[in-house]
Every structure is written in C-alpha cells, then in structure tokens.
Amino acid sequence: MSAPPTRPAVIAFDLDGTLVDTAPDLLDTLDVILDEVGAPRLPREETRKMIGAGAKALVNRGLTAAGIDVAPPDFDKLYERFLEHYAAHIADSSAPFPGLVAALDELSARGHVLAVCTNKLEYLSRLLLDRLGLADRFAVIAGADTFPVYKPDAGHLIGTIERAGGSPQRALMVGDSMTDVLTAKNARVPVIVVPFGYTETPAAELGGDELIEHYDLLPEAVERLLRLGINNG
Ligand SMILES: O=C(O)COP(=O)(O)O
Numbered sequence: 001m002s003a004p005p006t007r008p009a010v011i012a013f014d015l016d017g018t019l020v021d022t023a024p025d026l027l028d029t030l031d032v033i034l035d036e037v038g039a040p041r042l043p044r045e046e047t048r049k050m051i052g053a054g055a056k057a058l059v060n061r062g063l064t065a066a067g068i069d070v071a072p073p074d075f076d077k078l079y080e081r082f083l084e085h086y087a088a089h090i091a092d093s094s095a096p097f098p099g100l101v102a103a104l105d106e107l108s109a110r111g112h113v114l115a116v117c118t119n120k121l122e123y124l125s126r127l128l129l130d131r132l133g134l135a136d137r138f139a140v141i142a143g144a145d146t147f148p149v150y151k152p153d154a155g156h157l158i159g160t161i162e163r164a165g166g167s168p169q170r171a172l173m174v175g176d177s178m179t180d181v182l183t184a185k186n187a188r189v190p191v192i193v194v195p196f197g198y199t200e201t202p203a204a205e206l207g208g209d210e211l212i213e214h215y216d217l218l219p220e221a222v223e224r225l226l227r228l229g230i231n232n233g
C-alpha cells in the first residue's frame, strides 16, 4: 500500500558518477599511489570502471590491475595515503554533472526531500559536497561507514530514507552503477539510472526503471515514477 500522496518523497542520490564527476581527482590520486609503489599507471578508460565500490576497492583494484600484490599492513598504509592525498585534492577538478543544480532546485521546489546514499566515506562525501557548495541541499548524507551496512545492502538506502524522514514506499534512488540498481531492488525502491557515470555494464543494461540522458529530464522522470507508485521486487 502506498503512503498518502501529501507525504514528501525522498530522492536518494549516489555521489560518485551520479551527482559529481569525481573521476579526475580519484584517478589522479590512484596514479600517485601507483607512482609510489613503482607500478605503471593504468589507462583512464580502465580505471574509471573501478570506481563505485568505495576507495578501498579502488586502491585494491588498481594495484591488482597493475600486477602489484600488497598485503596488510602495507596495503593499509597505501590506503591511508590515498585518503590523505584525495582529501587534500577532493575538489581540484571534480564538478557536478551538467544540469544537476537546476534539477535539484526543481525537485526541492516541488517539496521533495533530497539525500545522498554513497559508498564514499561519509567525511569525504561531506567535504566534497561542502567544497562544491552543495551540502546544504541534502537532508542526509550517508556514506559507506554511516550505517553498519553499505550498498548493495538495502539497509544503507532504507537507513538513508528513514533518516531523511521518509519511507521506502515513497522514495526513489538515482545512480550510475549496478551497485545502485541492486541496492534499490533490494530495498524495493524504484531507480533512475544516469549514463554518464562509472560502470562496467552499460547503463541501458543495468535494469533501472528509467534511464535519463541529462539532468533536465530528472524532475519529469521522478514525477512519472512517483505517480506509478511502483515498487521493485
Ligand atoms: O567512490 C566510490 O567508489 C563509490 O561511490 P558512489 O557509491 O558514490 O558511486
């Protein structure tokens, strides 16, 4: 059963590859780590697809692809070094995707509550959104370490929606990767996919409920899905 239509909907956004094009700063930092261990740098087309499961996975995937086998505690030191360098350069080249700010304005004007549900660590997510002047637009910023579980576990998305004062029956997810689609399906929340992010599987094949080519199309896609009141699963 759906909640009363007067209840505000919560729109939960993924961050890397969905709200913000963070690849340049993330991948520059990966290059620094590869340089430090004396490994060859990897092509950007390859490393872009390694984003999406958090910074630790990115470092791990990058080192593995470069043929470097680093066990703890050396891996932990490299991961710490990655976080330190990335935090210092988090908004050097990262920028919101075209049309994002206008779309957020429009959704807020329609009374929707905006939230972030990302596998980026919470402090890095806040730092990035602060630097870009976007943090205040979101009622909740939930990172990989905000709850005991993280995407694709449904608990990350459900926790984000509930903390924003909503319910999964009147919520949507917007994301760029299989992780986001699986999370939404696990939480039985409809999902809108954007094709400009970071994904191994082409966006059209991710199984989202809607695919939007540009943020100009987001407000209408949101209204369509809320009107349908569909729930996955
Ligand atoms: O930084 C990552 O790898 C994941 O971040 P995302 O969940 O916002 O895509």
Ligand SMILES: [Mg+2]
Residues within 6 Å of the ligand: 014, 015, 016, 017, 018, 052, 175, 176, 177, 197, 198
């Ligand atoms: Mg993403």
